[in-house]
Amino acid sequence: MGYLLVKNGSITDENGSRRADILIEDSRIAAVESSIAPDSLSGKTRVLDATGLIVLPGLIDAHTHFHLVSRGTVTADGFGSGSRVAAYGGVTTVVDFADHNKGMNLVDSAQYRMQEMKGGMAIDYSLHQGVYGHGYNPDIPSQLEKLKEMGIRTLKIFTTYRDTGYLLDDPEKLSELFRHAGRLGMLVTAHCEYNPMIEEISANWTGTFLPRDHADLRPAEAEARAIEFYGTCAMKEDCPLYVVHVSSEAGLNAIRKLRKQGAVIYAETTPTYLFLDRSKLEGPDGSLYVMTPALRTKQDNLALQDAVMNGEFQVVATDHCTFTKEQKLANPDVRRTYPGVPGTEEMFLLLNTLREKNPGRLEMKDLVSLMCVNPARLFGLYPQKGSFQEGTDADLVLFDPNVKRVLDDSNVHTNAMYTPYRGFEVSGEIRMTVLRGKVILENGNYSGREGEGLFIRQS
Numbered sequence: 001m002g003y004l005l006v007k008n009g010s011i012t013d014e015n016g017s018r019r020a021d022i023l024i025e026d027s028r029i030a031a032v033e034s035s036i037a038p039d040s041l042s043g044k045t046r047v048l049d050a051t052g053l054i055v056l057p058g059l060i061d062a063h064t065h066f067h068l069v070s071r072g073t074v075t076a077d078g079f080g081s082g083s084r085v086a087a088y089g090g091v092t093t094v095v096d097f098a099d100h101n102k103g104m105n106l107v108d109s110a111q112y113r114m115q116e117m118k119g120g121m122a123i124d125y126s127l128h129q130g131v132y133g134h135g136y137n138p139d140i141p142s143q144l145e146k147l148k149e150m151g152i153r154t155l156k157i158f159t160t161y162r163d164t165g166y167l168l169d170d171p172e173k174l175s176e177l178f179r180h181a182g183r184l185g186m187l188v189t190a191h192c193e194y195n196p197m198i199e200e201i202s203a204n205w206t207g208t209f210l211p212r213d214h215a216d217l218r219p220a221e222a223e224a225r226a227i228e229f230y231g232t233c234a235m236k237e238d239c240p241l242y243v244v245h246v247s248s249e250a251g252l253n254a255i256r257k258l259r260k261q262g263a264v265i266y267a268e269t270t271p272t273y274l275f276l277d278r279s280k281l282e283g284p285d286g287s288l289y290v291m292t293p294a295l296r297t298k299q300d301n302l303a304l305q306d307a308v309m310n311g312e313f314q315v316v317a318t319d320h321c322t323f324t325k326e327q328k329l330a331n332p333d334v335r336r337t338y339p340g341v342p343g344t345e346e347m348f349l350l351l352n353t354l355r356e357k358n359p360g361r362l363e364m365k366d367l368v369s370l371m372c373v374n375p376a377r378l379f380g381l382y383p384q385k386g387s388f389q390e391g392t393d394a395d396l397v398l399f400d401p402n403v404k405r406v407l408d409d410s411n412v413h414t415n416a417m418y419t420p421y422r423g424f425e426v427s428g429e430i431r432m433t434v435l436r437g438k439v440i441l442e443n444g445n446y447s448g449r450e451g452e453g454l455f456i457r458q459s
């Protein structure tokens, strides 16, 4: 492959920015120095002039659902289009999910997912393994050790979704899972909505089940209650808990309370809960904004933004889970609407816009922590991913901070064919995305190849 030399960029890691050059040899970072002369290199060299650009480690979206088969359908973005969307967003690695398949144990489920992804992914990927109520059995602890050997050491549990069989709510099983995960140094991640509360509200509901009712059918209090219940359970077993897609101030307060009690709680939020509020659920296209947890109030958005800027969240990811407008609008009964929205492409631009609006409170280095370093560390990918260390994967992004554009259905690349951030003015543009030394996005042109993405083991 030869050399790629990125010159004169503002290299930004979690410690800050500095003017430097990056030399990439084949797929690895060979050197980061204040100045590297092209004629000092013996071999084919492509020089990229990054003057005026910010150079970031390749972003990680630690929460995606590409090609999710669920509720009798499949998501619009599969592995190929998911990879394309990611590259447009500067994302070079995703941590996706292996479902706990019905009739399969965890190891077979993981192998099945790895096999599925292998031929389709054009960017790198790692996996969280689902542990679902329908398949929980006494063999689970021994399966965890095998998963770890396979390079999967993060698990995913659901505190809701009885209909799909995902719900895991038996306290004894939960204690057992947390105990063994803690012992093995595995990280349990949890979708937190307290199912008894949600089922009770639904059972007593006398109103409609339209999109505008979604936020009341699945309220913030249910998120807080689930965080409290599952967090306490994990703490009793000395196991950390990673709460995915925190959506509300109430949920955040539950995390604060647990942390004060000594629990190790890692928290992730998503652009949906930072920038969209429940008013989106009103009107004829309210279904397009149906996701779980439901959208909250503007006050919740602001409380979460504050918490991002205060360092209370470790990770921003997206929960990219896409359906076309036709799929989303097919059933106005919110209990049947396919939940989830696109986000991987928009993630960094939205967070950079928040940074621009809050000088001194959120810096570029903080974005690197939230979307590169912290997910890489928590999910066992660091320093291979999320860093500029010599010898590691040459994943990087050239970012132009001096451009503005308005997001629109016509300028995003998801197969869902819409963006929930339509009309948002965002700052900056991903000019180039480099995966292991190979340019996969350049000035708006995508050149990723399905099958070239690699499974990255979590260590």
Ligand code: URP
Residues within 6 Å of the ligand: 065, 191, 290, 291, 292, 293, 319, 321, 339, 340, 341
């Ligand atoms: O609505 C959502 N979030 N769909 C994806 C699955 C999940 O719960 O994360």
Ligand code: ZN
Residues within 6 Å of the ligand: 191, 244, 245, 292, 293
């Ligand atoms: Zn979820």
Ligand code: ZN
Residues within 6 Å of the ligand: 063, 065, 319, 321
């Ligand atoms: Zn999800």
